[in-house]
Amino acid sequence: METEQIPAAASVPRQQSRRPKDIPVPTRLLDRAGALWALLMERPVSLYAASMLRIGYGLLYLAFLLREFPNRDTIWGPDSPWTPELAKELFSQTGWSSVLTLSGNHAYFEICYTSAVLVSALFALGWRTRAMSVLFAVVVASFHARAILMTDGGDNLVLLMSVYLVFTACGRRWSLDSRRARLRSPGGGSPRRANIRRWTVRKASGPLHPFAAARETVTVVLHNCAMLVIAGQLCVLYGSAGLYKVQGGTWGNGTALHYVLNLDLFRPWPALSQLADGHAMLIAVIGYLTVLVQVAFPFALFSRLKYPVLVMLLGMHAGIAVLMGLPLFSGAMIIADATFLPDRFYRSLGARGRQALHALRTTGRASGAAVPREDPALHT
Known part of the structure; x- marks a missing residue:
């Protein structure tokens, strides 16, 4: 993630500082803490990445709902084998809830499903993003809870991201909201230039109205904290997955992918799986690289190795989508990885x-x- 750059004309000239080795350690620590505080409080970070998450997850869930449209009643409807009564009984034990169980009427379910499709589309387009982000989180949580016994890791990640995106300013780039802001801004131009002009005016003219300043600060802090939580969530996800694989004997001897490719549940194209399984050495190397990349992911983010690692993860998830027939999981992971690309x-x-x-x-x-x-x- 990176912060939005401010032109040189808008920045304050700095005095030439002493060499780092001449600065006492406590002073350097205080400077680092001050820089971190400024990063958190002053400007929103990774606005384009947040917008990419909004577009990606909105379109992904929209495609998911449209794909399952013929099966909607069997999975989530009143006539599902997992009836609303059974779902409510489970909710009483787990604390989950869903708007789909508020009524057993078929017309109500169809209205909920149509509304979910509409909310997903509007969220991806960035129309009234603040309200749509809340509704999108409600939609994802409701459908997830209604058929929780049929979900997988991809559903869990989409649910987490939908909640995190509520707190981000994910509508400030590549959205209908940003287009409207651009048209309304004095002199036109992009929202980024408009934000830079407003930032420059604020620095030159003094503090804002207390209410406006507080609102802006809260928005920036919530956005930055949410983006840091998203990045931390992915680091934990990849790191724990890699460490879990290290403990397995099949990953240690390079045969894990061989067994995966021969599971009937994850063989949408058996001929393609057999073709891939025919290259034993290549399968073993890919297995070792998978473990290495996942374990190294949290550490590679602080170096230039981040980009090769992201490319390898993209290839890994593409292979999972094709060979194992898990497009929702792979799509959710690929979109999440876009968080670490700079603006x-x-x-x-x-x-x-x-x-x-x-x-x-x-x-x-x-x-x-x-x-x-x-x-x-x-x-x-």
Whole structure:
């Protein structure tokens, strides 16, 4: 994660400091604590990464609901083998709750399902993101609790992320809200430039109104804390998974993936699984790399090894999605890994998209063909 950069014109000049070895250790510790406090309190970090999480999980859950549309009544409906009465009995023991069990009426269930699809779509688009994030968390928790005996690790991760995203400012980039803010800001421009201008004006003109200043501080602190919790959650997830594998004998002798590829429950394409299982040495190497990458993940984040590790994790999750037939789990993990990509990566990605669209428009004008107009939201 990284903080949003402020132009040199908006920054305060610093005096040349002494060399680090000449500074006493207590002073250096206080400086580090002050820098950490400023990082937490002054500006929101990783706004593009938060927006990527919003888009990714919104679209992922939308695809999940649409895929299970023919089976919705069997999984979550009043006629499910796991009846609402059984679910309520389990809720009394576990403390879970679900809006789907408030009524056994079929019309009520259809309204809930349609509303869940709509909320997922609006959350991904970033329309009234603050309210939609709360509703999205309610939707995910309700569907998760209603069929909790059918969930897996991917469902658990989506549930956790939906709760964490409630506290983030995930609608400030690549959203309908950011587009509306850009159009309303003086002189137009992107929300990032508008935020920089407001930050500069605030530094030059003095403190804000107490209520506005408190609201802004709370928003920034909640967002930064939530992003740190998301990063910590992923470190714990990968680290514990790697350490758990280290304790297993099959991972130690390199045969774990061989047994996984021969489980009928996780063989959507048996011929493809057999083809992969035919390369014993390659399977063993991939198994060892999986353990190594997962154990090293929390430590690699503080070095340049972060990017090769993320690439290897992307390949690992893609393989799980194809070979084991777990697209929801793999998608949830791939989207979560996007947390650790810096904002400059997403800005460059947006710039490349605008260049490609501009080239398409230029080619269309040259050929006389009709091309779509550029969406101003791409500049956010």
